[in-house]
Amino acid sequence: MTRVYLDHNASAPLKPAVKTAMIQAMDLAGNPSSVHGFGRTVRRAVEEARAQVAALAGVRPAQVFFTGSGTEANNLALRGFPGRQVVTSAIEHDSVLEAVPGAARIPVSRDGVADLAALDRMLASGDGPALVSLMLANNETGAIQPVAEAARIAHAHGALFHCDAVQAAGRLSLDLGALGADLLTLSAHKIGGPAGVGALILADGLEPEALIRGGGQEKRRRAGTENVVGIAGFGAAARLARQELPDSARLTVMRDALEVLALAAVPAARVMGAGAARVGNTSNLLLPGVAGETQVMALDLAGVAVSAGSACSSGKVKPSHVLAAMGESAGDAACAIRVSLGWDSDDAAVERFAAAYAAMAARLARAPAA
């Protein structure tokens, strides 16, 4: 049985050109911090990648700081300014929510879009300087958040503004200045790069306190010898993400077709966040009464890989905090799956999904309740 991968928001398959760049980097010997020629050669590879990531984010290379993951970049952003009260949205990734557990949370609409009037009130009633964190595209629904306006509100209250753009990179055009963000998080493996490397983009003059201390790498903001192979892969993936941005229009057409097919076959299903502007690759389908984990298992056994909620290391699935924040009942919030397309997705994959989804729903409708 051939398997179909529709879980790009979890991790995208490595793009072939990225793999080539990484293999080339593997042949480089030396530590980028070393004085000798070997070190300089490796450093050049890191700096080339930095320039490519900078171009993806619309910033200068000096504003790019590599980390070990998007999660680490989010932690660095949110925990790097301990004097500031953190305000975040209720639909952020766990790497934001867990980084500052007591943070105030901006509510979201039924379609999963942050309520900026609420943000304005929260900042007005807060005391002391704040740090606002709002993602650009939600990982579960794809809903695009009003980041530029949120940044304007944040700045009007003297707050710093961080944007987790991990799920937006390669799907929306990114520009730190246009977004008005002071800090921006990126991750390589969501855009066809390798897992294990991320970046925090900083506006000029911002100096978050380092989480990892030791050597002077990344201008003392992130100690540890650079993951040269991973960074080289990130650079190549960033270059491709910028070049291939028009591909998101193709994915949007496919995603919309997927939803039409799914809803036609399974009328009880609902598309979550359908009323919001969404990145084109993501679809969140809720089938009331059927646990998302059961749907994921049934589809996996049919050779179609999707996800439900966010899985922890054991593979156990918890109900979605995103759908709960959108006003779904606890029962329904546990009954959704996320389908996410990417660079290697084709029409055949969409058809496979639609057929497997319809077959699953038909079997569930027949299954006797014991």
Added chain:
Amino acid sequence: MISYANSLGIAKRPQDTRVVVAMSGGVDSSVTAAVLREEGYDVVGITLQLYDHGIALQKPGACCAGQDIYDARQVADRIGIPHYVLDYEGKFSQDVIDDFADTYLRGETPIPCVRCNQRVKFRDLLNTARDLGADALATGHYVRRVQGAAGAELHRAIDPGRDQSYFLFATTREQLEFLRFPLGGLTKPETRALAERHGLEVAAKPDSQDICFVPNGSYADVVAKLRPGSVEPGDIVHVDGRVLGRHRGVVHYTVGQRKGLGIGGIRGEEEPLFVVRLEPGQRRVVVGPRRELARSVVTIREVNWLGPALAPGEGLEVEVKLRSAQPPAPAVWRLGADGTAQAELHEPQYGVAPGQACVVYQGDRVLGGGWIAGTGA
């Protein structure tokens, strides 16, 4: 057309027969999965996360830490089957742990493993298996499912030392039709040998002991944690009315218990004393000599009947097992109204504890059973 049944009694080729195996991470369920896989079945492993180990061990934040889940994944990977972990913490807490605490507080002695089989594994997991298009759910229980003329029957395991039929009495006919127990015909050494042959790392893993969510065996501590303030001291009273001492809470005691009463060596007491009954309302533990424990009639509730059709009140000669570690005793069994029944014992039995199961046998066959509600002399 030639019709035949495969080794699971299903008229399909093994590769077309999907079997969900409930994998606990122990040797028995691991071997169950390995054996079915070797026979060519479309095996899907599922492990239930039943409780947060952090709560059981009083360690916060031990999410997903279970070694058993890890072991199950490793086995599934080794034998090459898909494996999933289902979060049943909520169901388990509500359907098993709450019942465990409440039963103790009623002065009864619960068997949470029966509740878990009845309400979690054979209800919710079985339904999930159906949802996944499975033809059967297999477990590593030592019990046999025998295809009889009138449908599937539940029989004791071949290995009497391993037989788990006492814990499976609540399995309904419908569940039994869907269930398979491939280890029922094996002895434990045979199972371990199979684990070795399949190269399973769990081959030498010790058997699980006691109740899974009470790792150190202190049931009363768990009840006290679940129901704060409910475990209160009271009097230990002799059946003749004398107050003999104090106790730390009725949940510490079970009917038939002799040791640990803390009233040993009472002057003038020539006979050893046993817990005769628990009176949680008055917070009293009633003790007396062994003859006070003799019971000839046991009333049963929540009966699950797998045996032949019986008219209400009609007597059937059976053997009943009133405790997991006790041999069955001959009795006459009569079904009553509303899921009740009565067992009339030919010889009095000692230490019959409400909350335990009364499981009905005829020879090796399990005819059903229910929960002990009350007793009579």
